[in-house]
Amino acid sequence: MSLWGGRFVGGSSNMFRRVNDSLPFDQVLASQDIRGSIAWSRAICQAGVITDAEQQQLQDALQALLKQAEQGSLDFAASGEEDIHSFVEAALIEQLGDLGRKLHTGRSRNDQVATDFRLWCKEHVTLLRTDLKQVIEALVNAAERHSTAILPGYTHLQRAQPVRFPHWCLAYVEMLKRDASRLADLSQRMDQSPLGCGALAGTTYAIDRQAIADELGFASPCLNSLDAVSDRDYVLELLFAASTSMMHLSRMAEDLIFFNSGEAGFIRLGDSVTSGSSLMPQKKNPDALELMRGKCGRVFGSLQALLVTMKGLPLAYNKDMQEDKEGAFDAVNQWHICLCIGAEVLDSLTLDEQRCAQAAREGYANATELADYLVGKGIPFRTAHDISGQVVLHALEQQCAIEDLPLSALQAICPDIGEDVYPVLQLEYLVDKRNILGGTGKAPVAAALKHAKRYLQEF
Numbered sequence: 001m002s003l004w005g006g007r008f009v010g011g012s013s014n015m016f017r018r019v020n021d022s023l024p025f026d027q028v029l030a031s032q033d034i035r036g037s038i039a040w041s042r043a044i045c046q047a048g049v050i051t052d053a054e055q056q057q058l059q060d061a062l063q064a065l066l067k068q069a070e071q072g073s074l075d076f077a078a079s080g081e082e083d084i085h086s087f088v089e090a091a092l093i094e095q096l097g098d099l100g101r102k103l104h105t106g107r108s109r110n111d112q113v114a115t116d117f118r119l120w121c122k123e124h125v126t127l128l129r130t131d132l133k134q135v136i137e138a139l140v141n142a143a144e145r146h147s148t149a150i151l152p153g154y155t156h157l158q159r160a161q162p163v164r165f166p167h168w169c170l171a172y173v174e175m176l177k178r179d180a181s182r183l184a185d186l187s188q189r190m191d192q193s194p195l196g197c198g199a200l201a202g203t204t205y206a207i208d209r210q211a212i213a214d215e216l217g218f219a220s221p222c223l224n225s226l227d228a229v230s231d232r233d234y235v236l237e238l239l240f241a242a243s244t245s246m247m248h249l250s251r252m253a254e255d256l257i258f259f260n261s262g263e264a265g266f267i268r269l270g271d272s273v274t275s276g277s278s279l280m281p282q283k284k285n286p287d288a289l290e291l292m293r294g295k296c297g298r299v300f301g302s303l304q305a306l307l308v309t310m311k312g313l314p315l316a317y318n319k320d321m322q323e324d325k326e327g328a329f330d331a332v333n334q335w336h337i338c339l340c341i342g343a344e345v346l347d348s349l350t351l352d353e354q355r356c357a358q359a360a361r362e363g364y365a366n367a368t369e370l371a372d373y374l375v376g377k378g379i380p381f382r383t384a385h386d387i388s389g390q391v392v393l394h395a396l397e398q399q400c401a402i403e404d405l406p407l408s409a410l411q412a413i414c415p416d417i418g419e420d421v422y423p424v425l426q427l428e429y430l431v432d433k434r435n436i437l438g439g440t441g442k443a444p445v446a447a448a449l450k451h452a453k454r455y456l457q458e459f
């Protein structure tokens with residue numbers, strides 16, 4: 001039976017039920033809805049709407065339902081109810097008769113759904129922060145497994161300057177740290193309780209909204225009833241955090257897919273996170289990484305979809321807002337899965353350090369170093385840049401590295417070049433010379449790694 005049948009003569013069409021019913025997806029809010037209902041039963045008891053004994057009976061029945069919800073034994077499909085709120089209420093009425101019918105006094109599904117969904121988002125923020133921590137840990141561990149490895153760094157996907165592998169890992173650590181701080185930040189804004197705001201205008205009963213907020217673990221009540229029932233900023237913020245973090249995971253996946261390619265051959269991935277080809281027996285494909293990249297589409301899509309849904313809605317609640325859930329449930333779930341698999345991929349990864357170093361030596365990545373060397377000899381940088389370019393051109397013609405050219409050849413281009421140029425052109429030397437805060441030299445990377453480990457301890 002629906003919650004609103006009184007003023008209707010005819011029933012709903014089957015197609016209307018299909019477009020309107022949200023129980024098939026909002027059933028995941030069962031435990032939040034029941035906990036909200038327990039808090040509400042206490043609030044209306046305090047307000048004198050029901051007696052202590054009645055409140056106790058409601059609470060006992062709701063606790064039993066909560067247990068079933070947690071065990072996954074509630075039969076949603078058989079109930080034929082419209083949404084999770086009517087499902088819980090119908091279950092109460094079935095058990096308690098008229099007492100069950102008292103619970104909804106002064107409450108609306110509008111403040112109810114806003115409360116349930118905020119609770120759900122808050123709980124998932126906590127889970128997702130733990131997931132992010134695990135990926136950060138996996139990056140730090142990978143950095144420590146290959147603490148001295150050097151690989152090419154790229155701009156425009158052209159070999160640019162060599163970097164230490166831990167420096168690459170720690171770049172993603174920085175991104176994920178921002179993702180975690182975004183969650184901490186947005187969770188403060190979503191930490192307000194809508195319950196007691198009614199359908200849109202507040203309620204006439206003497207409800208202690210702060211007590212409800214305290215009981216449900218919210219910092220405070222929402223301050224405007226119109227806003228409280230129609231605000232979905234907290235979902236949007238969560239979707240933006242999910243999208244940004246998925247973008248980070250996707251870039252990491254893209255780097256690793258490239259590192260794993262036959263052409264680069266820098267890393268090997270574990271069997272546990274790769275798959276084979278049904279046709280080509282030799283193949284080992286980086287599917288987990290491709291899916292981390294691929295799942296961005298639907299997560300970004302959910303953010304865009306909700307922004308568009310919300311943009312034209314007049315105050316206060318409109319049924320359009322029921323569309324807030326499926327995208328958010330999916331986005332959060334995909335983000336969670338991608339963080340978990342991201343950590344697994346990183347744990348499974350090994351670096352071919354020799355091949356990385358070889359690639360870092362190729363591609364004239366030490367040309368900037370040669371220019372800096374010439375600056376040290378008193379040549380203006382712009383001129384030094386030009387000379388170094390000529391040296392690269394000559395080496396290309398000779399099909400060798402800069403450091404393989406004889407001194408006579410270098411001096412033919414620039415007489416200021418001496419024997420002392422050769423150590424400068426060595427890989428380790430030029431990497432470790434970037435000895436500045438945030439740079440890829442051995443010392444700043446070691447310091448950054450220490451910093452990341454302290455961050456994890458204090459997380």
Ligand code: ARG
Pocket residue numbers: 022026083109110113317319321322
């Ligand atoms: N299932 C609805 C939703 O998710 C619950 C709120 C319904 N409110 C209403 N006035 N019909 O938005």
